[in-house]
Amino acid sequence: MKRISVDIGGTFTDCFFVWDEKYVEAKALTTHHNLALGFNEALDLACKRADLDRATVLSEVDSVRYATTLGTNALIERKGPKVGAIVTHGFEDTIPLSRGRGYGEGLDYSMQQNLPAAERPEAIVPRTLIRSVKERMNSAGKVVAHLDPEDVRSVVRELVDAGAEALVVSLVNATENPAHELAIQEIILDEFPPHELGAIPVLLGHQVSGRKGEYVRATSTIIDGFLHEIMFHALSQLSQNLRDYGYDKPMLVIHNSGGMAQMNSTDALQTIHSGPIAGVSAAEHLSTETGLGHVISTDMGGTSFDIGLVPEGGVKHYDFLPTIDRWLVSVPMVHLDTLGAGGGSIASYDRIHNAIKIGPESAGSNPGPACYDRGGLRPTVTDADLLLGYLDPDNYANGYIKLNPKRSRFAIEEHLCDHLDLDVIDVARAIKDGVDEQMAIGIGKELRVRGYLPEDFTMLAYGGNGPLHACGIARHAGIKRVLAPPYSSVFSACGAGNMRQLHFHERGVHVTMYNATTRSLYDRYDEFNAVVEDLEARGREDLVRQGFDPADVKYRLELDMRYGNQLLTQAVALEDLTRMSGVGDVLAMIKTFGDVYSHRFGASSAAPEAGIRCNTIRVASYVEGDVVNFDSLDGGGERHTPAQVSERKVHFIGHDAPLLTPVYDHHALTVDAVIPGPAIVTTENTTFLVEPGWRLEPTSQGAVWFLQD
Amino acid sequence: MTISSPSGRSVPLVIDHGDYGRAVLLQGQPVPWREVPALAGYLRQVQALLDPDVAYVDVEAMMLGGLAARPELCAAMAERTRTGYALRTLLADETELDLVRVTVTTVGDVLRRRVALAVPSPVRFLASAHEVAGTARAEVSEDNADSASLYLAEWLGRLGGCPIEMVLLDARASAALAGVEVEVEERLETYTALTNVAAHLGWSIGLRTSTGIEFPPDSEIGQVVPDGFWDGEATTLDSAATVRLTHIPADAHPESVLERLPALG
Numbered sequence: 005m006k007r008i009s010v011d012i013g014g015t016f017t018d019c020f021f022v023w024d025e026k027y028v029e030a031k032a033l034t035t036h037h038n039l040a041l042g043f044n045e046a047l048d049l050a051c052k053r054a055d056l057d058r059a060t061v062l063s064e065v066d067s068v069r070y071a072t073t074l075g076t077n078a079l080i081e082r083k084g085p086k087v088g089a090i091v092t093h094g095f096e097d098t099i100p101l102s103r104g105r106g107y108g109e110g111l112d113y114s115m116q117q118n119l120p121a122a123e124r125p126e127a128i129v130p131r132t133l134i135r136s137v138k139e140r141m142n143s144a145g146k147v148v149a150h151l152d153p154e155d156v157r158s159v160v161r162e163l164v165d166a167g168a169e170a171l172v173v174s175l176v177n178a179t180e181n182p183a184h185e186l187a188i189q190e191i192i193l194d195e196f197p198p199h200e201l202g203a204i205p206v207l208l209g210h211q212v213s214g215r216k217g218e219y220v221r222a223t224s225t226i227i228d229g230f231l232h233e234i235m236f237h238a239l240s241q242l243s244q245n246l247r248d249y250g251y252d253k254p255m256l257v258i259h260n261s262g263g264m265a266q267m268n269s270t271d272a273l274q275t276i277h278s279g280p281i282a283g284v285s286a287a288e289h290l291s292t293e294t295g296l297g298h299v300i301s302t303d304m305g306g307t308s309f310d311i312g313l314v315p316e317g318g319v320k321h322y323d324f325l326p327t328i329d330r331w332l333v334s335v336p337m338v339h340l341d342t343l344g345a346g347g348g349s350i351a352s353y354d355r356i357h358n359a360i361k362i363g364p365e366s367a368g369s370n371p372g373p374a375c376y377d378r379g380g381l382r383p384t385v386t387d388a389d390l391l392l393g394y395l396d397p398d399n400y401a402n403g404y405i406k407l408n409p410k411r412s413r414f415a416i417e418e419h420l421c422d423h424l425d426l427d428v429i430d431v432a433r434a435i436k437d438g439v440d441e442q443m444a445i446g447i448g449k450e451l452r453v454r455g456y457l458p459e460d461f462t463m464l465a466y467g468g469n470g471p472l473h474a475c476g477i478a479r480h481a482g483i484k485r486v487l488a489p490p491y492s493s494v495f496s497a498c499g500a501g502n503m504r505q506l507h508f509h510e511r512g513v514h515v516t517m518y519n520a521t522t523r524s525l526y527d528r529y530d531e532f533n534a535v536v537e538d539l540e541a542r543g544r545e546d547l548v549r550q551g552f553d554p555a556d557v558k559y560r561l562e563l564d565m566r567y568g569n570q571l572l573t574q575a576v577a578l579e580d581l582t583r584m585s586g587v588g589d590v591l592a593m594i595k596t597f598g599d600v601y602s603h604r605f606g607a608s609s610a611a612p613e614a615g616i617r618c619n620t621i622r623v624a625s626y627v628e629g630d631v632v633n634f635d636s637l638d639g640g641g642e643r644h645t646p647a648q649v650s651e652r653k654v655h656f657i658g659h660d661a662p663l664l665t666p667v668y669d670h671h672a673l674t675v676d677a678v679i680p681g682p683a684i685v686t687t688e689n690t691t692f693l694v695e696p697g698w699r700l701e702p703t704s705q706g707a708v709w710f711l712q713d
Numbered sequence: 714m715t716i717s718s719p720s721g722r723s724v725p726l727v728i729d730h731g732d733y734g735r736a737v738l739l740q741g742q743p744v745p746w747r748e749v750p751a752l753a754g755y756l757r758q759v760q761a762l763l764d765p766d767v768a769y770v771d772v773e774a775m776m777l778g779g780l781a782a783r784p785e786l787c788a789a790m791a792e793r794t795r796t797g798y799a800l801r802t803l804l805a806d807e808t809e810l811d812l813v814r815v816t817v818t819t820v821g822d823v824l825r826r827r828v829a830l831a832v833p834s835p836v837r838f839l840a841s842a843h844e845v846a847g848t849a850r851a852e853v854s855e856d857n858a859d860s861a862s863l864y865l866a867e868w869l870g871r872l873g874g875c876p877i878e879m880v881l882l883d884a885r886a887s888a889a890l891a892g893v894e895v896e897v898e899e900r901l902e903t904y905t906a907l908t909n910v911a912a913h914l915g916w917s918i919g920l921r922t923s924t925g926i927e928f929p930p931d932s933e934i935g936q937v938v939p940d941g942f943w944d945g946e947a948t949t950l951d952s953a954a955t956v957r958l959t960h961i962p963a964d965a966h967p968e969s970v971l972e973r974l975p976a977l978g
Contacts, residue, residue, distance in 0.1 A: 033913060035913070035914075035915075036873060036874075037873040037874040037875075037914065038874075041915065370870045370873055370910075370913065370914075371866065371867050371870045371910065376909065377866075377905050377906045377909050378866055378867075378870060378906055378909045378910040378913060379863050379864070379865070379866025379867030379868070379869070379870050379906050379907075379910055380867065381863060381864075381867060408905065411863075411906075
């Protein structure tokens, strides 16, 4: 297997490079002005470490996989065309009204409790660019009011005259019958033929999302339309960069569904948050290969802290109505809780509480933390880590970035010390402790809200800053053992290297599995199977288009189910069932749902007497491929303490005076070593901080255990 | 970083054309630094006439020269008297930043040449900003210069996506510096924030002084071709130079300029 996987984050571009049995990790700063430059730099470093050259590598690798924050950034920065929307007559205000709670989407919990004070997000499609056409489908997909082509033509012209540069069409019940959306598309193509300069991109709601609910389908299509052009150009630029250096295969793009695809089978919407999700995939693979059991993955990079849950043997948790930026959308996305807390998170003074507020604003890679000495003027978590002695100014990121403590001190003094009337080291301690606590609270919330306890989980700490803050986070979260996984500094890129081509297709349905009134079970098996077959066909089509043999395509059936008219639906994966052929299959589905529901909400919470319904049928279509092999995480045998290379004074939380702390290099990370805290281990790609009361036990492939004494 | 030479010269040439262009091409009218279409047209003439390898854009003339039209910004710059406040306020102004961003991008697109951004050095920018704000300083300390370099680095970082080839920090004496006691000798090595941001963005960076031009170690070797060259003064061209910078004086004779230009090829 020869493979390059890249995760372009807000601060660093991570590269994981597989060359037969050789696994290499490398990092470079993200170059936002031209992402290809950061990619080339990271790849060159990886090639150097593998003693190869870029041209040879790119001509011989079987795939290059990209996870990128490009779409996320474009959305935040509102870089995109003017989008116009066509909706069903009478539904013109559905998008602006946003279910009456759009103010709160994407805000943190405290802000959601104070919605009147919440700032409404700037609309991607303003009301003036929303037009309606007279048409109507009912919920069964039957035409209630026919579409008038002349009405459509005049609406399209109005939108174009008003400045629309892209059009989205999202009609009511189009998932049941897309005929009208397709007819509108045809009329637009007729009015603005694709070969003409005035051609306008058109996106149809039913193609972006197969789920019922006109609001979320419309926002999903709008975001897709908004990002389409910029993503197309940026990914094409990256792809061209690869071709310039001899890579002649399709570039693969990581999806937030936990899979990946070529560009011709990728919606812009599917790329949002793809990097952190690749990390969750790696955690799942590591857990399966090494028998870790339940895992909570935490990725602390430069900009954010991402928390993912991977229960043992279970399917990853998915969000089917996730919030992207400030918008509720309908796309199957691996569940991830993202906190705005990373190494680059800016620490500012909170006047109301006379305290330090950390994040969500980040210094990113440009200018970066003050200590990067690139004009960053505001203090960040990395500045605090540097002043506390955790980071070596001359060996940060393998010496690639020389840190300047003078800048950190200046930034902290200038912005925080006077307000808080504290010494610079005390402020640095407060920043470190505050960010650790913030992340620990996030972990605790994530576990408990899904019915899990922290002690049943192994915490994985990865990302550039994960191993540095692992002990601190665990201390606050009440966790006693933490694993910094193999290739921890580029673990998400490693996850991208493990992913397989996967596509989700879903359809909103109204299937009453158990009718509580008539006390009967569902029996329209052919109707149910026809939907499943259609969804499988669409998934198969996606994969065949990418060159796969239809015989290699595998499917997994998933249902969104609920008791009676409950608002809450629970996603259920049916591992061994792909068709419904009798009562036994219906009962098996009901039992699986009951088990999942009871685990989450408690044994007595199931309420089958209210009836059981299925709202969505979803099919995951995928192909299997080669994966990265992880070694056993058991060190075994007798351990000894290796020789330190130096020592320095380091400030720790809970210790007033600095402690003389031994410093080790990568040679200390052997499988028979044990490093008692306090200690610092600096390797080419990351820094492991062992706090007092903890010890570090390395295993193979660079993985280490942090264990509380 | 290696500066490209789209003109085909063996050593790329940067031309500070403001004085000469105003006299010869604009018939004494000022260079329209704040009018992007007119500036692009003027620079196209410069390119047709002199074919420099990068388009020279003078930030000092563009920003400080146009502040008379922005009294509210001048007032904001004068709100505090502490050293550096005026510069910090000026560089934080989004309108000015957008002007530079749009100008550089447009010039790059129109001329199909990358841009040499001539920016006042931190000390010079600091003094100029205070003078424009009406809060002129009597002295500039080493710490003042360091802080100014941070403000400038942060500002340059925000031009990350622009087609900039090189940044020329102009540390020569200026009217704003007259009478100001400067406690520090400006050296590129002391401005690590500026060299770091340039390296991150893939730009060359040089410090232009009254005696020459300084680049970071292991990068370009610069030579300043003296004004006299354009009047026929004998000048030895440094064969080791990887980039040449020249200022054409306003009174240079056009025929002489065109005659001497190939000698820099």
